[in-house]
Amino acid sequence: MLKILITLSLFTLNVFAENKFINNYVFEWCDKDPQSIEKYLKNSINGDKRNANAAYALGSLYLNGIGLKQDIKKADLYITIAANLNLPEAINSIGDGYYSGDIRHKNIKMALEYYEKAAKMGFGPAQFNAGVVLMNSAKSKKDLEKAIFYLDKASKNRDDLNSMTESAKKYKLHAKDKLKRFNKN
Secondary structure (H helix, E strand, O other), X not given: OXXXXXXXXXXXXXXXXXXXXXXXXXXXXXXXXXXXXXXXXXXXXXXXXXXXXXXXXXXXXXXXOOOOOOOHHHHHHHHHHHHHOOOHHHHHHHHHHHHHOOOOOOOHHHHHHHHHHHHHOOOXXXXXXXXXXXXXXXXXXXXXXXXXXXXXXXXXXXXXXXXXXXXXXXXXXXXHHHHHHHHHO
C-alpha cells in the first residue's frame, strides 16, 4: 500500500515522459488494489489543483474496465475533465470518441476539431489522426495540404512509436499522390 501511494504521489508531476511510466504503473497495480487507486485519483482530481493526468488515468481505467468495473459515462466524464485541463491525450481521446461513435455520437467534423487541437499541442497520435481524417475526407486542395502538414509532423514526432511514424510517412505519400490527382482535375 505504501509503495502504491509513494508511486502515485509522483503521479502529480506533469512531465509527459514520467506520466507514461506512471500511468503504466497505475494500470499494473490497479488489479491489486483498485479502491485505493480510485480514491487516490479522485482526490487528485478534486480541489484547487486539479490533476489532468489523474483524471485521464481514472477515465482510462473506467473505459477499459481495468481493475474497476467498465463505466462509459464515468470514463467520458473523467476524460472530459482532463481535456478541459488541456491534456493532449485526453483531447485526442475525445476525438476518438467522436470518430468511432462508441462513446459519443459519431461526428467526423467534431473528431477532426479535437484531433487538430491536440495536434497543435504537439501530440503525435493526434497529428496522425488529423492527417488521416483530412486525407480521407478531403474535399479541396487545402484539405489535402493540411493532411500532408499533419502527417509530416506525425512522421517526425519522436515521442511516439516508430510504427506510427512509419504509417504517417506512408499516408503522407498517399496524400501527396491524391493532391497531384486533385491538381490535374
